[in-house]
Amino acid sequence: MDIPEEEFLAPGHRACAGCGATIGVRLALKMLGKNTVAVSATGCLEVVTTPYPETAWKIPWIHVAFENSAAVASGVERALRSQGKDDVNVVVFAGDGGTADIGLQSLSGAMERGHNLIYICYDNEAYMNTGVQRSGATPYGASTTTSPHGKESFGEDKPKKNIPMIMAAHGVPYVATASISYPEDFMKKVKKASEIEGPAYIHLHQPCATGWGYDPSKTIELGRLAVETGSWILYEIEDGEFKVTYRPMERKPVNIYLESQKRFKHLADEEKERIQSYVDQVCAELKI
Amino acid sequence: MLKVISANRAIAEGVKLSRPQVVPVYPITPQTSISEYLAQFVADGDLNAEYIRVESEHSAISAAVGASGAGVRTFTATSSQGLALMHEILFVAAGMRTPIVMGNANRALSAPLSIWNDQQDSISQRDTGWMQFFAENAQEALDFVINAYKISENKEVLLPSMVCIDGFILTHTVEPVDIPSQDDVDKFLPAYQPTHAYLDPEEPMSLGTFTDPDYYMEARYAMEVAMQKSKKVIKDTYQEFEEVFGRQYGMIENYQCDDAEIILVAMGSICGTIKAVVDILRKKGEKVGLLKVIAYRPFPQEEIYDVVKNAQRIAVLDKNISFGIGGVLFNEIKAKMEVDASGFILGLGGRDVSPDDIVNIVKQTRNPTDTDKINWIGLKEEE
Numbered sequence: 001m002d003i004p005e006e007e008f009l010a011p012g013h014r015a016c017a018g019c020g021a022t023i024g025v026r027l028a029l030k031m032l033g034k035n036t037v038a039v040s041a042t043g044c045l046e047v048v049t050t051p052y053p054e055t056a057w058k059i060p061w062i063h064v065a066f067e068n069s070a071a072v073a074s075g076v077e078r079a080l081r082s083q084g085k086d087d088v089n090v091v092v093f094a095g096d097g098g099t100a101d102i103g104l105q106s107l108s109g110a111m112e113r114g115h116n117l118i119y120i121c122y123d124n125e126a127y128m129n130t131g132v133q134r135s136g137a138t139p140y141g142a143s144t145t146t147s148p149h150g151k152e153s154f155g156e157d158k159p160k161k162n163i164p165m166i167m168a169a170h171g172v173p174y175v176a177t178a179s180i181s182y183p184e185d186f187m188k189k190v191k192k193a194s195e196i197e198g199p200a201y202i203h204l205h206q207p208c209a210t211g212w213g214y215d216p217s218k219t220i221e222l223g224r225l226a227v228e229t230g231s232w233i234l235y236e237i238e239d240g241e242f243k244v245t246y247r248p249m250e251r252k253p254v255n256i257y258l259e260s261q262k263r264f265k266h267l268a269d270e271e272k273e274r275i276q277s278y279v280d281q282v283c284a285e286l287k288i
Numbered sequence: 289m290l291k292v293i294s295a296n297r298a299i300a301e302g303v304k305l306s307r308p309q310v311v312p313v314y315p316i317t318p319q320t321s322i323s324e325y326l327a328q329f330v331a332d333g334d335l336n337a338e339y340i341r342v343e344s345e346h347s348a349i350s351a352a353v354g355a356s357g358a359g360v361r362t363f364t365a366t367s368s369q370g371l372a373l374m375h376e377i378l379f380v381a382a383g384m385r386t387p388i389v390m391g392n393a394n395r396a397l398s399a400p401l402s403i404w405n406d407q408q409d410s411i412s413q414r415d416t417g418w419m420q421f422f423a424e425n426a427q428e429a430l431d432f433v434i435n436a437y438k439i440s441e442n443k444e445v446l447l448p449s450m451v452c453i454d455g456f457i458l459t460h461t462v463e464p465v466d467i468p469s470q471d472d473v474d475k476f477l478p479a480y481q482p483t484h485a486y487l488d489p490e491e492p493m494s495l496g497t498f499t500d501p502d503y504y505m506e507a508r509y510a511m512e513v514a515m516q517k518s519k520k521v522i523k524d525t526y527q528e529f530e531e532v533f534g535r536q537y538g539m540i541e542n543y544q545c546d547d548a549e550i551i552l553v554a555m556g557s558i559c560g561t562i563k564a565v566v567d568i569l570r571k572k573g574e575k576v577g578l579l580k581v582i583a584y585r586p587f588p589q590e591e592i593y594d595v596v597k598n599a600q601r602i603a604v605l606d607k608n609i610s611f612g613i614g615g616v617l618f619n620e621i622k623a624k625m626e627v628d629a630s631g632f633i634l635g636l637g638g639r640d641v642s643p644d645d646i647v648n649i650v651k652q653t654r655n656p657t658d659t660d661k662i663n664w665i666g667l668k669e670e671e
Binding site (some may be wrong): 080082 | 346
């Protein structure tokens with residue numbers, strides 16, 4: 001795969017060491033190029049990339065609030081169209097909280113209206129900007145500051161909300177999951193999303209060293225483990241057709257993934273087995 | 289061209305003449321027909337705009353900020369609960385200096401739920417950094433929209449504007465309105481050319497960034513400076529408007545105040561009723577006048593004081609209440625100038641205000657029993 005060298009997110013931003021979100025943005029922008037406007041929801045990415053008077057963005061970028069990035073993007077897209085700038089990509093980068101929770105209404109509205117935009121949810125599975133509180137995208141068993149483990153609790157007691165499938169239910173032309181640890185797969189999906197007329201949704205799994213509790217040098221490794229264990233599945237839904245885009249040669253036990261992160265360290269065998277059997281069930285359906 | 293139309297229609301006509309390129313709107317009583325008229329204009333090809341059928345008022349104003357940030361003229365409209373839902377983004381729109389124009393059909397806020405008129409909704413947004421213009425009738429509604437664009441887009445100002453029309457009393461009442469020609473409006477309000485930051489891949493900029501304590505206060509101070517500068521811009525714009533269209537406006541209107549002993553101060557449609565009462569009382573020899581506040585933000589304190597300073601007493605009429613202290617306009621006037629004033633709360637949630645009520649207000653103001661008392665007009669006696 002031919003990967004452009006040019007970077008559109010400058011180094012020197014304030015992200016934590018090993019940040020997965022900024023890796024995702026860099027990869028996406030390599031595919032989208034200079035002729036792109038980015039919209040961010042409030043969150044880690046917005047804060048670390050734009051400490052006034054500095055900015056890491058080499059393309060035009062706008063942030064308005066937390067819950068409305070899809071609505072802002074709707075306005076941007078129509079304003080560009082009204083000026084005859086139909087060729088400009090409009091891409092949203094919003095976290096899992098800004099997507100699955102507080103931003104779900106505006107996202108649903110934008111998807112249903114059919115705006116020509118790419119919405120990329122960078123999913124680190126909790127509210128990391130405010131210090132690791134659970135979101136709708138927090139997985140079962142994870143300990144966060146608002147779903148802590150304790151004598152009466154094993155952590156988050158609900159499974160991760162399935163946002164990509166909710167997006168697919170909107171009937172949009174392109175929905176995909178991706179991982180920053182599979183850059184070619186992700187970038188191909190971004191490229192495809194940019195070529196499709198209408199809304200595209202990409203749910204990008206990205207490990208967070210600070211929130212998940214692992215050594216910052218292991219971000220890519222953690223992302224791979226999520227996929228190799230079947231905890232995160234890479235697929236795309238193009239015009240309603242579902243396709244798994246990556247199948248591990250041999251699926252690893254979920255324990256390897258869980259035990260490498262502080263957020264799952266407390267789990268008893270019983271919960272780990274429950275997670276394994278859930279993963280087995282999903283993978284069996286998809287023949288992974 | 290004279291047409292008999294409602295203020296909602298007048299707003300829509302004013303918008304059409306102003307040629308916005310992006311119009312995100314969400315229906316809410318009694319604003320709804322504004323969004324319907326605009327949808328029809330677009331459907332008929334009479335308005336060349338992107339009409340976005342957003343899923344909420346929050347998204348309406350968010351899309352408007354996005355569109356304005358991308359460098360085009362935008363319009364949205366709402367009312368009451370919808371304006372309250374926009375609250376968070378109203379601050380952002382002003383702080384990002386987006387010259388959006390919005391129509392607001394003034395309606396009471398819940399609870400209890402009411403679709404009827406008062407001005408609590410827009411008054412409650414007074415600190416967001418938006419300019420607010422209150423129309424007395426449909427003609428003003430149309431004219432204020434066109435003027436609002438010119439004022440908001442002035443590079444000395446760059447703050448958004450709200451044109452407020454009383455729900456039902458204006459929004460659903462038809463009256464003759466002179467609709468200006470497109471040619472005249474195009475000359476008065478040329479196509480929007482953003483001169484400040486906007487989204488353009490040829491010249492990338494970051495809009496809506498994060499600030500630390502080293503920069504925030506200066507950004508807010510710049511808004512205060514802009515709000516103060518807007519006063520001259522408003523006057524100059526109205527002057528230019530008068531030269532082209534022949535109708536004269538100011539931040540306030542002085543109706544029979546020059547020799548008045550008692551001056552009533554009010555905003556919006558109630559001013560029509562007050563003018564009629566002033567005429568009647570003047571025929572009886574009572575020296576009464578009306579000071580109509582058109583621009584609520586920026587607050588025209590010098591203009592108000594110039595008119596009321598020679599009156600014996602003034603009455604301030606508020607269709608809003610700040611619980612525990614009284615009407616907001618009353619308290620702002622009291623805070624800013626030495627005047628003998630009585631405060632009246634009236635018309636909340638659509639309670640009718642009759643000419644007799646106005647006559648009683650004049651009487652109560654002339655002979656106040658307790659000047660600190662907040663007087664509620666038209667309140668039912670306890671049964």
